[in-house]
Amino acid sequence: MQSIINSLYNMRSLDELAKKESLIHSLHPLVKLLTTFIYLSVVVSFGRYEIGGLLHLIFYPILIFSLAELPVVPILKRILYAQSFIIGICILNPLFDQHTIILGGIVISRGWITFLSIFIKGGLTAAASILLIATTGIDRLAVALRMLKIPRIFVLQLLLTYRYITVMIEEVSRMVRAYSLRAPGQKGIQRSVWGSFAGQLILRTFDRSQRVYQSMILRGFTGEYNTGAVAKVNFKDFAYLAGWSLFFIIGRIFNIPMFIGILVIGVIK
Amino acid sequence: MHMADALISPVVGGIMLINTAGVAVYSIKKIKNDMDEKKVPLMGVMGAFVFVAQMINFSIPGTGSSGHIGGGMLLAILLGPYAGFLTMASILFIQALFFGDGGLLAYGCNLFNLGFCTCFIAYPLIYKWIICKGAESKRIFRASMFSALIGLQMGAFSVVIETFISGKTELTFGTFLLMMQSIHLAIGLVEGVVTATIITFIWRARPEIIEKAAIGEALGNIYIKKVLIGILIAVVMVGGLLSWFASKNPDGLEWSIGKNSGTTEVKAQDEIYNTLQEIQSKTVFLPDYSFKINEGATQAENAWPSINSGTSISGIVGGTLTLTLATFIGLVIRWGKRKSS
Amino acid sequence: MSHHKLEVRSLNFSYPDGHEAVKNISFTINHGESVGIIGANGAGKSTLLMLLMGVIFPHSGEVLLGDVHVTPKTLPMIRQRLGMVFQDPDDQLFMTTVYDDVAFGPRNYKLDENEVQSRVTKALNLVGISNLKDRAPFKLSGGEKRSATIASVLSMEPDVLIMDEPTAALDPKSRRRVIGLLKSFEHTKIITSHDLDMVFETCKRIIVIKEGEVAADGTAVEILTNVELLDDCRLEIPLSLQNCPRCGKGKA
Numbered sequence: 001m002q003s004i005i006n007s008l009y010n011m012r013s014l015d016e017l018a019k020k021e022s023l024i025h026s027l028h029p030l031v032k033l034l035t036t037f038i039y040l041s042v043v044v045s046f047g048r049y050e051i052g053g054l055l056h057l058i059f060y061p062i063l064i065f066s067l068a069e070l071p072v073v074p075i076l077k078r079i080l081y082a083q084s085f086i087i088g089i090c091i092l093n094p095l096f097d098q099h100t101i102i103l104g105g106i107v108i109s110r111g112w113i114t115f116l117s118i119f120i121k122g123g124l125t126a127a128a129s130i131l132l133i134a135t136t137g138i139d140r141l142a143v144a145l146r147m148l149k150i151p152r153i154f155v156l157q158l159l160l161t162y163r164y165i166t167v168m169i170e171e172v173s174r175m176v177r178a179y180s181l182r183a184p185g186q187k188g189i190q191r192s193v194w195g196s197f198a199g200q201l202i203l204r205t206f207d208r209s210q211r212v213y214q215s216m217i218l219r220g221f222t223g224e225y226n227t228g229a230v231a232k233v234n235f236k237d238f239a240y241l242a243g244w245s246l247f248f249i250i251g252r253i254f255n256i257p258m259f260i261g262i263l264v265i266g267v268i269k
Numbered sequence: 270m271h272m273a274d275a276l277i278s279p280v281v282g283g284i285m286l287i288n289t290a291g292v293a294v295y296s297i298k299k300i301k302n303d304m305d306e307k308k309v310p311l312m313g314v315m316g317a318f319v320f321v322a323q324m325i326n327f328s329i330p331g332t333g334s335s336g337h338i339g340g341g342m343l344l345a346i347l348l349g350p351y352a353g354f355l356t357m358a359s360i361l362f363i364q365a366l367f368f369g370d371g372g373l374l375a376y377g378c379n380l381f382n383l384g385f386c387t388c389f390i391a392y393p394l395i396y397k398w399i400i401c402k403g404a405e406s407k408r409i410f411r412a413s414m415f416s417a418l419i420g421l422q423m424g425a426f427s428v429v430i431e432t433f434i435s436g437k438t439e440l441t442f443g444t445f446l447l448m449m450q451s452i453h454l455a456i457g458l459v460e461g462v463v464t465a466t467i468i469t470f471i472w473r474a475r476p477e478i479i480e481k482a483a484i485g486e487a488l489g490n491i492y493i494k495k496v497l498i499g500i501l502i503a504v505v506m507v508g509g510l511l512s513w514f515a516s517k518n519p520d521g522l523e524w525s526i527g528k529n530s531g532t533t534e535v536k537a538q539d540e541i542y543n544t545l546q547e548i549q550s551k552t553v554f555l556p557d558y559s560f561k562i563n564e565g566a567t568q569a570e571n572a573w574p575s576i577n578s579g580t581s582i583s584g585i586v587g588g589t590l591t592l593t594l595a596t597f598i599g600l601v602i603r604w605g606k607r608k609s610s
Numbered sequence: 611m612s613h614h615k616l617e618v619r620s621l622n623f624s625y626p627d628g629h630e631a632v633k634n635i636s637f638t639i640n641h642g643e644s645v646g647i648i649g650a651n652g653a654g655k656s657t658l659l660m661l662l663m664g665v666i667f668p669h670s671g672e673v674l675l676g677d678v679h680v681t682p683k684t685l686p687m688i689r690q691r692l693g694m695v696f697q698d699p700d701d702q703l704f705m706t707t708v709y710d711d712v713a714f715g716p717r718n719y720k721l722d723e724n725e726v727q728s729r730v731t732k733a734l735n736l737v738g739i740s741n742l743k744d745r746a747p748f749k750l751s752g753g754e755k756r757s758a759t760i761a762s763v764l765s766m767e768p769d770v771l772i773m774d775e776p777t778a779a780l781d782p783k784s785r786r787r788v789i790g791l792l793k794s795f796e797h798t799k800i801i802t803s804h805d806l807d808m809v810f811e812t813c814k815r816i817i818v819i820k821e822g823e824v825a826a827d828g829t830a831v832e833i834l835t836n837v838e839l840l841d842d843c844r845l846e847i848p849l850s851l852q853n854c855p856r857c858g859k860g861k862a
Contacts, residue, residue, distance in 0.1 A: 066602035203471065
């Protein structure tokens with residue numbers, strides 16, 4: 001039950017962050033969405049043994065963190081949590097990959113390379129998604145989705161889902177709490193009441209949706225959903241998108257950290 | 270079971286996004302045509318419910334541990350396949366954004382695995398098939414249970430295919446498949462029974478809910494056709510990409526071959542030699558950057574076996590410097606902002 | 611102004627399970643009146659409200675707003691003129707910000723965005739929650755949510771306000787605020803509630819429903835001091851009128 005409350009807290013805190021004012025927050029949501037997608041595509045396009053070539057991409061999340069003044073630790077925790085599936089699958093890579101390489105005199109399995117590569121990619125991609133929502137918020141993201149011609153019904157339904165998660169969390173926690181007060185020592189809902197516990201909640205949910213529907217049609221809803229006016233994309237937004245895209249793509253073609261390394265070593269020499 | 274972006278390639282991600290987008294558009298059309306706007310708040314509120322329900326601990330008798338449900342089958346049975354699919358789409362979208370649970374690029378894959386497999390394959394082929402002989406308590410239980418179980422298995426299978434085609438994991442197809450299918454068999458059993466007990470309860474309390482969801486979805490030609498087309502697309506995709514994959518990244522196959530024929534040690538030595546060569550050539554031809562960089566790029570890209578530049582010394586130095594630089598810039602900006610505010 | 615008159619003629623309605631919820635109810639509410647509809651739980655109040663709004667349709671009898679019958683065809687127009695505030699604000703605040711909720715109605719009637727904005731601002735001002743316009747509904751207190759739902763209905767500029775238990779679950783200060791709001795509105799008001807003290811304060815006329823029928827229809831003073839009548843309908847006289855030291859009425 002604690003995890004339910006925690007999730008609520010997490011979502012609310014991200015929602016709150018999205019409402020702040022900053023350079024990044026004021027950018028047009030469509031631009032942020034597109035930049036995120038290009039970033040994700042570039043990160044993911046690197047081969048499995050690439051690590052160095054990826055590293056310059058860390059500029060993107062770091063810059064957003066600073067310019068948007070987002071708290072680093074809580075978001076980092078989220079990213080780490082999101083990595084758990086990846087870690088689960090790839091932790092055995094060093095065992096599976098029989099090839100070894102020598103790194104600075106130590107012989108290690110090549111599997112560590114692939115593991116590290118995926119770990120870094122996972123971190124960067126998770127960061128990009130979470131930073132997107134932390135600087136945009138679901139409302140403005142919905143505007144961006146509409147601009148991409150995503151059907152209105154779907155966007156409305158997405159917003160409704162988001163809106164009612166809080167309500168559901170409260171309802172479910174109430175029932176879970178009431179249950180646990182009468183079921184001491186149990187770890188979860190026991191088998192004999194699986195059906196009725198969740199079933200009751202579902203029936204109540206159906207009833208609620210009925211009332212929501214009524215309140216919607218009583219205010220004129222006929223199946224179409226109108227968002228408000230859509231803000232225009234201006235030069236600043238364009239520059240943001242173009243600038244980052246250029247950086248990502250150049251970094252994809254040329255290995256920038258390598259470049260820096262060579263430069264430095266050359267200079268030292 | 271949510272797939273992260275790092276596990277798929279852009280091609281796989283893109284294809285799945287397009288596929289599921291098509292299914293979504295079709296589902297929306299269906300809902301509009303059937304004048305089912307009543308379903309919109311239902312999808313929203315039920316979506317929120319399943320989102321939260323995924324966190325409920327259902328304690329598994331006899332093991333002392335608990336399980337969780339995914340909810341795909343539940344949604345299909347209660348809302349019908351089209352609304353169920355769209356609801357799953359919203360849930361996954363919010364999870365991807367707010368929790369990083371499943372990536373945005375992998376969104377199409379996840380929607381396919383958790384939404385399409387349940388709503389458009391398991392639901393019509395298994396649930397409806399068992400039910401069409403008449404709806405009564407035992408049959409509903411069996412139908413819900415098996416469709417949930419098999420739907421999950423199919424989803425797990427898709428994960429394996431998608432990961433494998435993307436070529437991002439070192440696991441062999443066989444190992445990964447075995448791992449995923451068996452884990453999800455256990456999960457599927459729990460989900461199957463939970464779904465079945467819930468549906469049976471609802472059916473006893475308010476049967477019209479389940480009956481309404483099923484109206485209009487005749488198990489007939491239209492459905493089978495859609496499913497077959499979906500499978501056909503999947504087959505073409507698999508076939509086309511497998512051949513592309515095989516030519517570009519022979520690692521997986523080669524690794525298995527290498528392991529069997531004992532040639533790995535030899536290969537490792539070659540690699541070390543190559544690394545030393547590379548370092549030498551790179552530090553010697555210092556002024557001629559453009560030439561070197563292109564070389565490095567093509568080497569990393571096409572040749573096999575090649576050592577990615579990230580493992581050579583320059584790469585490591587450069588990498589460390591890049592990270593330091595980035596962090597430094599980040600801190601400077603923060604410091605600057607704090608000063609000004 | 612007869613076109614604001616709400617007329618109910620011989621309404622009859624039964625639920626699918628056979629329960630006769632509304633039996634032959636008739637009354638007329640004139641422009642500007644504030645009417646309280648009271649009755650025990652299950653007496654048929656909510657069903658009556660649904661019939662007024664055209665959410666369900668009677669088996670016989672009719673509802674007229676002005677000279678317009680409430681039928682499926684006339685619903686869009688009727689719903690613009692009758693605004694209903696639900697009992698549970700969470701059912702009515704379904705958008706992600708207060709502004710969007712209040713704007714939902716006007717936007718559905720295809721008004722242009724400037725007009726929508728001015729209506730929303732007006733509604734929020736009337737209710738006194740302009741500062742909450744960008745707030746998410748889960749961040750609102752009970753009283754604020756209630757105010758927001760009222761605003762979301764006011765933005766459609768209805769002629770008649772129908773409110774189902776407006777003061778339920780509110781703390782005393784919020785309740786007082788809502789009462790003040792209701793008293794300030796010039797719309798025709800129809801209020802159902804168990805909070806008889808609030809009804810006494812805000813409504814001049816009372817209709818008592820008992821088992822699906824109109825048991826009484828008169829002024830607030832007449833009805834809410836009639837101990838026997840209210841007792842018969844499974845109600846009590848308002849707390850503020852009980853234990854009257856002078857006439858000894860309503861000794862609890």
